[in-house]
Amino acid sequence: MTAQQQRDTPGANPARLGPQQRDASWERLGEQTFDLVVIGGGVVGVGTALDAATRGLRVALVEARDLASGTSSRSSKLFHGGLRYLEQLEFGLVREALRERELMLTRLAPHLVKPVSFLYPLTHRVWERPYTAAGLLMYDTMGGARSVPGQKHLTRAGALRMVPALKRDALIGGIRYFDAQADDARHTMTVARTAAQYGAVVRTSTQVVEFLREADRVSGVRVRDVEDGRETDVRASAVVNCTGVWTDELQRLSGSRGRFRVTASKGVHIVVPRDRIVSESGLILRTEKSVLFVIPWRNHWIIGTTDTEWNLDLAHPAATKHDIDYLLEHVNSVLATPLTHDDIEGVYAGLRPLLAGESEETSKLSREHAVARVAPGLVAIAGGKYTTYRVMAADAVDAASVDLPSRVQSSITDKVPLIGADGYYALVNQADQLAAAHGLHPYRVRHLLDRYGSLVGEVLSLADGRPDLLRPIEKAPDYLRVEAVYAASHEGALHLEDVLARRTRISIEYPHRGVDCAEQVAELVGEVLGWSPETAAKEVEVYRARGEAERESQTEPDDETADARRSEAPEARAKLIEPVS
Template sequence: MSKDKIEIDNRLKGTLGPADRVENWRRLGSDEFDVVVIGGGVVGAGAALDAATRGLRVALVEARDLAAGTSSRSSKLFHGGLRYLEQLEFSLVREALRERELMLTRLAPHLVKPVPFLYPLTHRIWERPYTAAGLFLYDTMGGARSVPGQKHLSRAGALRMVPALKRNAMIGGIRYYDAQADDARHTMTVARTAARYGAVITTSTQVTGFLREADRVAGVRVRDVESGDEVEVRAQAVINATGVWTDELQKLSGGRGRFRVRSSKGVHIVVPRDRIVAEAGMILRTEKSVLFVIPWGNHWIVGTTDTDWHLDLAHPAATKADIDYLLEHVNSVLATPLTHDDIEGVYAGLRPLLAGESEETSKLSREHAVARVAPGLVAIAGGKYTTYRVMAADAVDAIAPDITGRMASSITDRVPLLGADGYHALVNQADQLAAAHGLHPYRIRHLLDRFGSEIHDVLALGDDRPELLKPIPAAPNYLQAEVVYACSHEGALHLEDVLTRRTRISIEYAHRGVDCAEPVARLMAEVLGWDDARVAREVEVYAKRVEAERDSQTQPDDQAADAKRSAAPEARERIIEPVV
């Protein structure tokens, strides 16, 4: 097969392997782009996909890894936002439910799955009709289009659904449905889909400045934080989709933004599935907001907190107080309380919330905003994960005045993500696939829900090396082939990329990935060309990161936790703070 044929095949598959990275870096410095997107979170990846499928020449640059920030640390829900109904944000709920429906049925059925929740009722007379009215509105707005509508339960019925609850914790309940996804995997798949349609995607690529022609922004200057090389990337327009780093990037551009972004820290804990006996997740009211108990494979995710964060944006740290808050609230309804010893994983993320000019009058919101802050420069911030596609389309619409010629309309509501085509047929063929590769059908279904129809490329890695279809030591939920594929197709460049985002080993096992770091690094070395010294460094850096995170989670406040977490070395050691 010719080199040109291989390059075309790789582009059609949206591969982000080592050879693709070399070629993409070359193209950053040589090609002229219509738009450069800064930020590899779900909104940035979505903007790259939206622009590419409109026929624009697109580059996306990300300082760390795809989904390295907020987009790998959410509650992992595609949901309409039931609580926003109380805030009368009907348009936001309707929009989110439409996006959830698109993901479930057309765009990403392999990644986004329905999940039932129990809403326990605690007040007699008024609460059931009040909540039922809200859920009726939720269902009629689109919440029950492809999943069951609300179902009312007596106390006995609710206890049958969630036996883990205290009998006196409720007087009854209502079951409703939302949806969930592995946020990091979904974001990475959006980026790969953009690459499939021609977008140049480069991670470990930090913006160090802006290019200008007279009074307009004409591109960016970037540094490869792996090699230290620098290059200028020319484009007709730039989209700032950096989330909580929006203000920092705006300062770098030399202009004043149209809005400010405040960071709100959300902490989640992960516990084993057998610690909470239940057939559904739960949504619990707290004095501040709501608390979710979310089924997650063999685990439960419990979250979240909501507190201002003014420290390191790259590595928000969970404190003992955060964890105690979650345990206290979930234990208020559980018959068998959770303890610190039950916790397998902890993660903290930052929500980019829009804020007004005044601290006193600012109204924080989950609505998003788009601003053309200078000729050639558009910023987008706020919003919620579920509505990323709408946000991305709005951002690309906003660059229309900067683009030569007429720009096509957004079509991403009709563009399935990589792996979606053929997924349902493959689910029906899971038993045959399992037999052909000597795997249990459960394993095949698990892989299908991670890779969709791309499963063939993952399984093919075992044709010449059958050992790759064996589980990762100390992390048996994942196959060794998934590590190799993460490096050859999914853009993983460092050990933390694989253990934290391409898989979720860092939160799903009590050892947080340390016990399998060495064998995973050895598998990565084969694809990325690491020597023994590089393998040792990757393992050491990852172990120090886990140690720092554990230390931070014993601290009483944000300042102390941040000091502990910030002491760990960076995997991308050439990165310059603040990251923008």
């Protein structure tokens, strides 16, 4: 069998999420009986699928929309301990998160998770430096400085040399410390593919419409393919609800009373060009409610986040003009050259699933997670932080194990690198040779390595005999045309939105938000997915409507009017149905 034949043979690459694998997975859902069915394709859901699969369990994961289509593509894109949680005395959460950050940097995902530095500007004399230094010392000794440098104290002059963009009177000195960052959507998708590598059925556009029961226990789910409307029953010993902000809706659908309630907190970020803020480091700024990050992101800065309660559309939270003005006001309070609305390249809004507490201020609700067996055969998990997804997943599988017929092995995901990690460092050293072999600039290859790791050869092989695929996408030159093809052939992308918003981040990295390259990308994706010219045109039309609705919502003054504007856009997955309340 040739390499090309092997790539085209269903089942030859279990981590491949392409059209053929999608058809086969539907058959498996209807024919097999699973140990676990996981609902939700966010980071906790895919992490739970990976945890279960690597324990030797038969597991299926279903997601109504796309992998990471909710919260897990709209975070601050940090793997961090949560420095501010030390002030809230959540030492256990910080220690746990720092351990996870260390695992990601060194063993599990070094191709995706990278160190990033932040400057904390000091504004008060006498007490603030020792107070902050003590917190950072605790942060470092909890595990923060093993793979990244420890804190460094700077005078005002030293801080201004590191971040010339700051006003001179905005600080009296500074402390630099390190955390880590990752493309959240790409990381989530990679966890899902790793779960598939170990035998999990992973299927998107597959919505749970009913819970199956035998006597008093949950025995599986009925699912609907929201691309064509087919339905089938999926039998399982236990079901795990990993739907984040949709947790309560799924609980109602199951007919079981939940053990906890989840509230949604909206976090808005803006993206601006790198040259608008002259700095060698990110920034962390105190606000009256929380903290504000200015995060380096390739050729951009991500600035965020807000933290406000949200009770409207959970699938498409809308940023308002008020949200954007809040971010600009706070970052401009320290910048010598203020940012304006014209500087903004992208805006995105996400919802944090927080465990509801007595305080109505979402910024004060706990980021701890909770897991509960809400009925025989049904487990729910919610809360937590992106960084601690692996711990949450292990807890979910442990909770579900009481409903499984045989003894369940202990979690081992702290020893299981994500696909693309093995061989990554060797390929970094060989980047120049790899670039020469494919006629690419070494910088381009290093960028690909930090997106695909050791799978870069698999990506580039799709351009064998198709040198045009190694050209940049027009109007989005950070990405190659072959990446759009690979998104559909290997990464489970089913719609233009999946490629522009999550497999790449074109929708937030370019002022045109992906509209100017939509036709070109639709043509590339359509080759893989078998789109007719009419289907491709419809995908472009839906994507443009999404972009227009988002832009208009961001001019509205409040959540209600912004939500109404955003809701005018059509849904890419046309047969998606609202959960039964």
